[in-house]
Amino acid sequence: MAKEGADMTEETEYMIDRNAGKEALSAESPINAKEMRAVVLAGFGGLNKLRVTKKAMPEPQDGEVKIRVKACGLNFLDLMVRQGNIDNPPKTPLVPGFECCGIVESVGENTQGFEIGDRVMAFMNYNAWAEVVCTPTDFVYKMPDEMMFAEAAAFSLNFVAAYIMLFEVASLREGMSVLVHSAGGAVGQAVAQLCSTVPNVTVFGIASCFKHSSIKDSVTHLFDRNTDYIQEVKKMSPDGVDIVLDCLCGENTGKSLSLLKPLGTYILYGASNMVTGETKSFFSFAKSWWQVEKVNPIKLYEENKVIAGFSLLNLLFKQGGCHLVKSVMDKLLRLYEEKKIKPVVDSLWALEEVKEAMQRIHDRGNIGKLILDVEKSPTPLMANDSTETSEAGEEEEDPEGDNDSKERMPFIH
C-alpha cells in the first residue's frame, strides 16, 4: 500500500539516502545488467494498457547521462497520455513519464558538468518511468544535498510550470490576487507556495471539499469546486483578480475569464475537464471544446485583458526553452534551500502499482504529488496480480478488463 502524507517519513528516508552516491551505486546497481524494468503503455486506453515489462538497458549517447532512477513523478498529464487524450499522441507501445530523479551511473562522450554519483533530477520527453534512463544534460539538474528523492520527483514539473506562469507570463507582484483551480493538486500547491514568497498576494483556491482542511493554510480563500465560486470570489473581490490559472478548460474558462481585472492575465495550461471516465471520451472532448470561451481579440483590446497559454513540455522539447527552464530551476532550488518552498508528496507507489496510483488521481483523491518509487515493493494484490513484471516485453497481448477482479488493499485516509 502506498504511504501517505505524514506516514511516509520512514519510507521516504529509506528510499532517500541523502548520501547516496558512488558508494551506493557500486553496492546496489547491477551496472552490467542488459535489461531493466519499465512501465509500458501498450496502447491508448484504460488502466489495463499499463504493465511493467523488461526492456533493453539504455546506454548514454554523446552529451547524455545515464541515471539509475530512484523516483518518478506521476502527473495528471500522464492520465491524458494513457487515454490518448493529447495532441499528436506518439506511437505505442511507449514508456510514459516526464520526470524522474536518481543517481548518475555513467556519462556519454562529450558530456560536461555531471559525473558518476551525482544526485540529479531530469525532465524526459517520455521514458521516465523506468529503472534506468538516458537523457541529454540540457534537461538534467543537480539536486540539493538535503533534498530527498521523493521531493525531487515531486519538484520539477510542478514548480517550474507554476514559476513560469506566475513570474514569466503573468508578472506576479506584491499585492496581486491569483485564482487557481485544483488548488490541492501538485501544481496547485506549487502555485500556492510560490505566491506566498511575494508579499500580500491573495490566493483564491478551488478544490474538492474534502481537501479543504488539509490545504486551508496554503491559500487565502478556499472554495468548493461544486459551488458557484465565481459569485463567491466576486463578493470578496468585486474588481476581480489579477491572474487566473486555468487547468480545466471548458465551461470554467468562460466563467473564470469574467473574473479577470483590467490588465489581468488569464493562463490556460491544462484540460483536466476532458478526462471523465477511464478511457478517452469524444463527448467530453467535444463538450470542453464547445464550451470553451471563443475569444475575440477586439474584445480583449477593448477590455484590457491578456490571455495566454502555457505548456512546459512543449517549451522544453519543441521550442528550445531549456535555458530559460535551467535559470528558473536555479531560482527554484534557491527558494527550496531557503526553505521557502517544499513539494507536497501525496503518496509513494511501486512501479507495479501504477494503475492504482493513476486511479487515485482519477478519483480526485490526491493532495499534492504521486510518486513512483522505483525501489518500493508492490503491496500484494488481493487476487491475481495483473501488473507483475512481464518477461514477454511490450508486445505481449493485452488482457482486456484485467483490472476488474483484482485489487490491492484499499487506501487508509
Ligand SMILES: NC(=O)c1ccc[n+]([C@@H]2O[C@H](COP(=O)([O-])OP(=O)(O)OC[C@H]3O[C@@H](n4cnc5c(N)ncnc54)[C@H](OP(=O)(O)O)[C@@H]3O)[C@@H](O)[C@H]2O)c1
Ligand atoms: N501546461 C503545463 O506545462 C502543465 C504542467 C503541469 C501540469 N499541467 C496541468 O495542470 C493540471 C494539474 O496537474 P497536476 O499534475 O498537478 O495534477 P493534480 O492537480 O494533482 O490533479 C489531480 C486533481 O485535479 C483535479 N481535477 C480536475 N479535473 C479533474 C478530472 N476530470 N478528473 C480528476 N481530477 C480532476 C482534482 O482536484 P479537485 O477535485 O480538488 O479539483 C484532482 O485531485 C492538469 O490539467 C495538468 O495537465 C500543465
